[in-house]
Amino acid sequence: MIAVLKRLWKHGIGTIPKDELLHVNGRGKLLLDDTKCTACGDCVLECPSEALSLRRVQNEFDFSITYSSCISCRVCTEVCPTNAFSYANEPMPSVQLRDELVVHYTINRDESEPKGEIVSDRDRREVILKN
Amino acid sequence: MKISRIIVAPHELIHACRTVIANHGRFITMVASDECGREIDRFVVRYIFAHDGKSMLNVVESVLTESNCSYPTLSSMIPAASWAEREAHDLFGIFPEGHPDLRPLVLHDDWPEGVYPLRKDYALREKQERDSFSSWSYPKVEGEGVFEVPVGPIHAGVIEPGHFRFQVMGDSVLHLEAKLFYTHRGIEKRSEGMSVVKGLYLAERICGVCSVSHALSYVQAIEQISETRVPERAIFLRVLFAELERLYNHVGDIGNMCAGIGYAYAVNHGAHLKEQLMQLNDFIVGHRFLRGSIALGGVTEDITEEKLRYIETTLERVKKEFNEIVEQILSHDIVVNRFSNTGILSERIARELSTVGPTARASNYDIDVRRDLPYAAYDQLVFEVPTFMEGDVMARFKQRFLEARQSFQIIEQVINRTPKGDIRVPIGDLIPYSFGIGMTESPRGENVHFVMVGENNTIYRYRVRSAPYANWPAVPICVPGNIIPDFPLINKSFELCYACCDR
Amino acid sequence: MIHVLLEILQVIFIIGVSPLIQGIVKRTKAILQGRQGPSVWQPYYDLHKYLNKDEVLSIHASWLFLITPYVVFVTMIAVVAMIPVFITHTLLSFTGQLMLVVYLFGLSRFFTALAGIDTGSSFGAMGSSRDMFVSALAEPVLFITLLAIALPMKTTNLTLITSRAVTGHSPLLSPTFYLAFLAFLILVITETGRIPIDNPDTHLELTMIHEGMILEYSGKRLGLMMWSAWIKQAIMFTLLLDFCFPWGISLVVHGSMLIASFIMVFLKLTVIAIVIAFVEMSYAKIRFFRIPRLLSAAFALSIISILTNFLL
Numbered sequence: 001m002i003a004v005l006k007r008l009w010k011h012g013i014g015t016i017p018k019d020e021l022l023h024v025n026g027r028g029k030l031l032l033d034d035t036k037c038t039a040c041g042d043c044v045l046e047c048p049s050e051a052l053s054l055r056r057v058q059n060e061f062d063f064s065i066t067y068s069s070c071i072s073c074r075v076c077t078e079v080c081p082t083n084a085f086s087y088a089n090e091p092m093p094s095v096q097l098r099d100e101l102v103v104h105y106t107i108n109r110d111e112s113e114p115k116g117e118i119v120s121d122r123d124r125r126e127v128i129l130k131n
Numbered sequence: 132m133k134i135s136r137i138i139v140a141p142h143e144l145i146h147a148c149r150t151v152i153a154n155h156g157r158f159i160t161m162v163a164s165d166e167c168g169r170e171i172d173r174f175v176v177r178y179i180f181a182h183d184g185k186s187m188l189n190v191v192e193s194v195l196t197e198s199n200c201s202y203p204t205l206s207s208m209i210p211a212a213s214w215a216e217r218e219a220h221d222l223f224g225i226f227p228e229g230h231p232d233l234r235p236l237v238l239h240d241d242w243p244e245g246v247y248p249l250r251k252d253y254a255l256r257e258k259q260e261r262d263s264f265s266s267w268s269y270p271k272v273e274g275e276g277v278f279e280v281p282v283g284p285i286h287a288g289v290i291e292p293g294h295f296r297f298q299v300m301g302d303s304v305l306h307l308e309a310k311l312f313y314t315h316r317g318i319e320k321r322s323e324g325m326s327v328v329k330g331l332y333l334a335e336r337i338c339g340v341c342s343v344s345h346a347l348s349y350v351q352a353i354e355q356i357s358e359t360r361v362p363e364r365a366i367f368l369r370v371l372f373a374e375l376e377r378l379y380n381h382v383g384d385i386g387n388m389c390a391g392i393g394y395a396y397a398v399n400h401g402a403h404l405k406e407q408l409m410q411l412n413d414f415i416v417g418h419r420f421l422r423g424s425i426a427l428g429g430v431t432e433d434i435t436e437e438k439l440r441y442i443e444t445t446l447e448r449v450k451k452e453f454n455e456i457v458e459q460i461l462s463h464d465i466v467v468n469r470f471s472n473t474g475i476l477s478e479r480i481a482r483e484l485s486t487v488g489p490t491a492r493a494s495n496y497d498i499d500v501r502r503d504l505p506y507a508a509y510d511q512l513v514f515e516v517p518t519f520m521e522g523d524v525m526a527r528f529k530q531r532f533l534e535a536r537q538s539f540q541i542i543e544q545v546i547n548r549t550p551k552g553d554i555r556v557p558i559g560d561l562i563p564y565s566f567g568i569g570m571t572e573s574p575r576g577e578n579v580h581f582v583m584v585g586e587n588n589t590i591y592r593y594r595v596r597s598a599p600y601a602n603w604p605a606v607p608i609c610v611p612g613n614i615i616p617d618f619p620l621i622n623k624s625f626e627l628c629y630a631c632c633d634r
Numbered sequence: 635m636i637h638v639l640l641e642i643l644q645v646i647f648i649i650g651v652s653p654l655i656q657g658i659v660k661r662t663k664a665i666l667q668g669r670q671g672p673s674v675w676q677p678y679y680d681l682h683k684y685l686n687k688d689e690v691l692s693i694h695a696s697w698l699f700l701i702t703p704y705v706v707f708v709t710m711i712a713v714v715a716m717i718p719v720f721i722t723h724t725l726l727s728f729t730g731q732l733m734l735v736v737y738l739f740g741l742s743r744f745f746t747a748l749a750g751i752d753t754g755s756s757f758g759a760m761g762s763s764r765d766m767f768v769s770a771l772a773e774p775v776l777f778i779t780l781l782a783i784a785l786p787m788k789t790t791n792l793t794l795i796t797s798r799a800v801t802g803h804s805p806l807l808s809p810t811f812y813l814a815f816l817a818f819l820i821l822v823i824t825e826t827g828r829i830p831i832d833n834p835d836t837h838l839e840l841t842m843i844h845e846g847m848i849l850e851y852s853g854k855r856l857g858l859m860m861w862s863a864w865i866k867q868a869i870m871f872t873l874l875l876d877f878c879f880p881w882g883i884s885l886v887v888h889g890s891m892l893i894a895s896f897i898m899v900f901l902k903l904t905v906i907a908i909v910i911a912f913v914e915m916s917y918a919k920i921r922f923f924r925i926p927r928l929l930s931a932a933f934a935l936s937i938i939s940i941l942t943n944f945l946l
Contacts, residue, residue: 004396026413028417398667399669400668468921
């Protein structure tokens with residue numbers, strides 16, 4: 001009993017101040033450098049949580065990251081041939097609506113051969129590749 | 132690590148394995164695989180043995196044809212092979228002749244007969260109609276006053292699923308039968324055809340709390356195939372991550388073991404310390420479980436000098452508190468009374484079942500991959516491997532404490548000795564149909580990953596023998612003779628994952 | 635008239651304040667563990683939640699399972715009606731009251747144990763069998779201990795015991811008091827199902843005693859079972875106060891005296907709750923088969939207490 005009290009006296013109650021609640025560092029927010037991206041689609045194919053998608057819109061590509069699905073696993077960073085992904089030093093965003101968590105990038109690569117549409121989402125597990 | 136292969140005909144398996152054991156080979160696991168894709172007819176079984184201290188593995192291989200896929204069992208010679216052979220029987224339909232207990236293990240009794248999911252001709256997403264009428268058979272104790280207590284797979288607390296049948300007389304346990312493998316996630320099947328890069332992320336997620344160890348085993352297997360030389364700085368950082376993982380596990384487990392006896396005070400202080408260590412992990416690599424820190428050919432992130440100093444100061448503080456807490460726990464007479472002589476695992480059984488990790492060492496079975504088959508930078512570091520004679524809960528408790536103390540020391544050495552330089556090299560292309568075996572010492576014991584690559588740098592066959600897989604068979608053996616209220620304590624003292632065993 | 639009103643108020647006070655006592659115990663435990671813990675009002679919220687929740691009943695449950703919570707709850711109220719809290723008068727008062735208290739506890743326990751077996755769940759049966767094992771040992775010890783306390787007062791009427799304790803000279807001078815107090819403290823812990831005998835916070839179904847028996851209850855009935863357990867705890871604490879620290883309990887009905895005794899009782903209950911939390915935090919659960927030793931220690935203490943009463 002004395003030891004219990006002694007410890008309490010010495011270390012107090014382990015509390016987190018209110019303003020630090022839910023403050024998790026984590027890996028940070030996933031960012032895409034759209035100048036580097038070649039729209040090859042490797043990351044979309046490998047992403048385990050269907051957080052990435054790539055769609056062809058006329059002559060451009062629309063690349064999107066869904067933050068609510070991202071698990072910060074780093075697969076995209078690993079497979080990217082041009083190292084276009086990075087983690088920003090800010091927490092992964094969180095809002096109430098799922099749609100608000102999607103960030104779109106427009107990629108316009110003249111030199112890259114457009115592969116078509118690569119979509120990987122929950123409803124369609126198969127990846128569509130068409131020329 | 133060197134791998135020497137011995138290829139024999141099925142009927143010569145026993146003889147070959149006996150020779151390897153006579154040469155001090157330690158049985159690790161058995162890997163079966165369906166290799167019809169590379170013009171082999173059709174199954175291959177590989178018994179893996181380690182030669183401790185020589186940094187060498189022996190693989191005894193044999194090809195079984197599809198028409199006659201039976202082979203003489205080794206379980207009567209090596210009891211530890213029993214589970215692996217049963218598993219191969221369930222998943223591949225290859226038949227170990229003379230096996231003493233061929234009840235289903237990985238697939239439960241409701242799985243239809245004659246369907247073998249790990250064969251290559253079984254599609255990944257194929258579904259099976261379950262036969263809900265078949266029931267589980269297990270040995271029963273009969274007599275007056277003998278009752279049966281079924282527990283699980285859903286428990287009152289939020290823990291993993293496992294089913295236990297206690298045959299009891301009053302509160303004393305006469306026999307315990309455990310049924311695991313409720314959380315089969317099909318990791319092995321899923322990995323087939325996956326690129327080796329993505330496979331790493333699958334390996335990391337095999338277990339919640341041994342991520343680094345699993346990832347490290349996996350990358351070591353791949354690096355073995357590609358013969359990559361990992362840069363010096365990277366191997367030191369790998370040790371750092373592996374030890375940080377061991378530390379938060381051991382510190383957390385020490386607190387958690389006290390939950391088995393209702394000593395809430397120690398539980399919460401242990402949790403408090405564990406939380407500090409996990410926040411440290413989050414700070415240094417951005418993940419509380421250290422996921423995403425290990426990469427093929429090195430590590431993903433460099434740890435700056437400033438972060439190393441931060442680790443040093445944090446650990447200094449945690450170490451002091453940790454010592455205080457353990458001292459307080461061990462000076463508590465009720466704790467000592469409940470821990471001592473509870474759940475004794477004898478040295479003989481520990482050896483016969485090839486148990487691993489702190490469990491084995493607490494029963495005086497002195498094995499540690501870090502010392503015996505050194506990987507990463509462990510051969511350049513100075514550390515001791517503590518052992519205990521008793522094999523009871525108290526021994527396992529003290530074992531974890533002493534190992535955590537060694538981890539503090541190892542991390543200290545790493546911080547002071549990490550050389551400058553690259554942290555990563557590319558791994559290059561892999562030769563199709565070659566295999567590698569990665570072994571690391573996780574907080575629960577050795578994790579063994581067998582990876583065979585296919586064409587285009589994909590995985591062809593992946594088998595994981597996690598530490599809990601080796602240790603689970605020992606748990607039901609230690610329980611009889613104790614009373615039911617002691618079972619949670621005994622179970623916690625082993626601190627085995629269910630999921631990482633079930634895969 | 636005023637007497638009866640106060641006596642009823644006494645009953646309502648114990649029933650109403652019992653969750654708060656539980657809250658104080660829990661909060662103190664949390665603080666001692668280095669946590670902030672839930673607010674002391676949490677048991678009230680819990681109770682509110684349970685009483686408004688739907689129930690899930692086992693298909694094997696018979697009428698026994700259904701009526702047990704009411705039986706237990708009513709039994710506890712009956713006991714509350716017999717113990718003095720802040721005035722010495724009680725709703726029910728007669729010679730031999732002390733015996734009835736012990737056996738009313740026995741009744742509630744009997745029903746709880748049967749309900750534990752009734753659903754056919756292995757944990758319920760395990761809890762019942764263990765509880766019977768513990769209570770078979772605890773009941774005679776409780777009896778002897780109460781006797782040790784009643785003996786110097788020369789009555790088994792609780793009203794008289796308390797009023798004699800208040801008016802008599804300080805019991806702190808007699809060794810009888812200390813011995814009986816220690817024995818009673820062990821019994822309070824046993825009866826309230828606290829560490830080192832039982833762990834009220836456990837989620838390990840294999841180690842449960844009291845929690846095991848009520849594991850199959852849900853919703854309203856679980857609420858009643860929990861509330862009864864808290865009331866029992868409050869009763870045990872009050873009995874301990876009545877016998878050992880009766881200061882401040884008013885003998886007469888007088889405005890300011892009443893307020894003073896009311897505050898005193900409340901403070902004393904809080905102190906007891908904190909002390910119990912301390913005891914719980916400094917111990918772990920003892921081995922199940924060691925419980926008899928602890929109880930035999932209590933038995934020995936009360937026997938010595940009775941002897942010293944005759945010798946000194």
